[in-house]
Amino acid sequence: MKVIVVLPAYNCAKSLKKTISEIPHDIVNDIVLVDDFSSDDTLNVAKECRIKHIVKHNKNLGYGANQKTCYDTALMLDADIVVMLHPDYQYDPNLITLIVDKILQGADIVLASRMLKGWEAVKNGMPLYKYLCNRILTMFQNICFKKHLSEYHTGYRAYRKDVLMSIKYHDFSNDFIFDNQIIIEAFSKGYEIQEIYCPARYDNLSSSIKFLRSARYGCQVVYYTIKQKEKGK
Numbered sequence: 656m657k658v659i660v661v662l663p664a665y666n667c668a669k670s671l672k673k674t675i676s677e678i679p680h681d682i683v684n685d686i687v688l689v690d691d692f693s694s695d696d697t698l699n700v701a702k703e704c705r706i707k708h709i710v711k712h713n714k715n716l717g718y719g720a721n722q723k724t725c726y727d728t729a730l731m732l733d734a735d736i737v738v739m740l741h742p743d744y745q746y747d748p749n750l751i752t753l754i755v756d757k758i759l760q761g762a763d764i765v766l767a768s769r770m771l772k773g774w775e776a777v778k779n780g781m782p783l784y785k786y787l788c789n790r791i792l793t794m795f796q797n798i799c800f801k802k803h804l805s806e807y808h809t810g811y812r813a814y815r816k817d818v819l820m821s822i823k824y825h826d827f828s829n830d831f832i833f834d835n836q837i838i839i840e841a842f843s844k845g846y847e848i849q850e851i852y853c854p855a856r857y858d859n860l861s862s863s864i865k866f867l868r869s870a871r872y873g874c875q876v877v878y879y880t881i882k883q884k885e886k887g888k
């Protein structure tokens with residue numbers, strides 16, 4: 656089984672080394688970093704870290720577009736399991752071992768959820784408004800899709816190769832809603848999604864998206880969910 660970790664990178668020069676140093680290299684075969692036209696030193700740091708596969712966008716295309724290039728590259732490199740990890744040192748890279756194990760035991764998708772232990776997320780530093788919005792959006796989506804996920808918004812997840820090969824992710828958004836779209840499509844294809852708990856950091860290094868950008872994302876999630884529900888998904 657070839658395990659490839661993909662890092663959708665954007666202005667992560669200060670956190671990249673730390674993230675890379677904690678990736679369990681014994682089970683990870685390759686690392687792919689896609690730089691979305693960062694304005695900081697991300698590319699040079701990536702080279703210093705000796706990341707073998709560095710792809711750069713010639714203009715800023717967005718978070719969803721970044722993931723599209725990540726998955727295209729990982730599939731081209733013949734990955735069997737693709738783990739997407741934010742290079743902002745928000746999530747614990749050591750959990751890759753557990754995530755890969757879940758896929759080896761039969762899961763098609765594994766989500767490393769910050770919300771599986773409820774209020775712990777806030778104790779770990781998640782801003783209260785992000786916690787409440789996440790809870791409300793998740794409840795709304797669970798009711799619409801008759802599911803029981805603890806969140807739909809984590810930036811730490813893994814896909815079995817077949818999932819990425821069968822889902823037409825190029826049709827999805829180039830923006831943050833991409834993460835949501837891929838899960839909803841996976842529901843309609845009947846893939847098995849499992850969750851593990853992952854505490855997350857919320858310092859300046861790991862979290863830069865502010866209230867208005869988050870609010871826009873929340874509205875996009877509601878709109879997209881209603882549209883998919885009307886389509887019978």
Ligand SMILES: Nc1nc2c(ncn2[C@@H]2O[C@H](COP(=O)(O)OP(=O)(O)O)[C@@H](O)[C@H]2O)c(=O)[nH]1
Nearest residue numbers: 664665691717718721741742743861862863864
């Ligand atoms: N590729 C790409 N990623 C972006 C862009 N803007 C933000 N991101 C990434 O989106 C992810 C989530 O943003 P972040 O501020 O960490 O949000 P939070 O962790 O949910 O509070 C981070 O990995 C950012 O680097 C962008 O324009 N392009």
Ligand SMILES: [Mg+2]
Nearest residue numbers: 743745861862
């Ligand atoms: Mg973050």
